[in-house]
Amino acid sequence: MPRAVQFDEYGEINVLQVRDVARPEPGRGEVLVRVRAAGINPGENAIRAGALHDRWPASFPSGQGSDLAGQVEEVGPDVSTWSVGDEVIGWVDTRGSHAELVVVPAEHLVRRDPDVPWEVGGALFVAGTTAYSAVRAVGAGAGDTVVVAGAAGGVGSLAVQLARRAGATVIGLASDYNHPWLADHGVVGVAYGDGVADRIRAAAPGGVDAFIDTFGDGYVDLALGLGVAPDRINTIIDFSAAVRTGVKAEGTTESASAEVLGELAKLVAAGELDVPVAGTYPLTEVRAAFRELMRRRTRGKIVLLS
Known part of the structure; x- marks a missing residue:
């Protein structure tokens, strides 16, 4: 079974669990992506702690994560823009990218250039x-x-x-x-x-x-x-x-679009935008990754790899 990061209640880092979950199924206009890299962000820390409940309430069990880079695993109905095996960079609005498999709207993806490393692509959208x-x-x-x-x-x-x-x-x-x-x-x-x-x-x-x-x-x-x-x-x-x-x-x-993401990815591929990656952690070490993030002393991004 695929694994995903989830939590059952608001709290500190120790509420995060890496669990076996049912295989997600892409619906109409969606694709299933096998995640290679997913960035973590301060907003996810605040959501998990409950600090943003009034603005973005969580329903439990909750997943987390927006950024992702990976390969298309399965294509849902009415998707003609992507094929199994395509390498992509994108995002979800469902708090689910900290996982091995995630369903993504087809329009939330751009093609990954080989000159964009996986960890950089997986950290690009939010930042x-x-x-x-x-x-x-x-x-x-x-x-x-x-x-x-x-x-x-x-x-x-x-x-x-x-x-x-x-x-x-x-x-x-x-x-x-x-x-x-x-x-x-x-x-x-x-x-x-x-x-x-x-x-x-x-x-x-x-x-x-x-x-x-x-x-x-x-x-x-x-x-x-x-x-x-x-x-x-x-x-x-x-x-x-x-x-x-x-x-x-x-x-x-204000900039959540594939057009903007694609523009940024092209700058990275051309060597015109440097995305520093402060550290990478396996999905199973998500707690350690967030502890590092909370120090607020890292240069650039921290990324989960799966």
């Missing part, structure tokens, strides 16, 4: 589309100076590159350890912590035009204090600050 939305939301472009908080994280590491591709000068807030990686990608690294506002001003003597917050913890207020207009600030995590201040909070939902 990539979120970064894409954030850069678009703040209108990053030539002549702009853009600050990205959490610049070495799963979303931040892509947002800094997409903002640079848009022509902006980018300042990335990250630990000193990550500054060489940022510099290699044309980004000015600035350490977070006490005095960060002064360090940003020193790095951007002409002022800051836009701010992307991927971390929370007061960065929306920091951006406003730097004189950034609310419509050029986007947070993907601090929703209460967005409501309070009127800044934007655009993320995956």
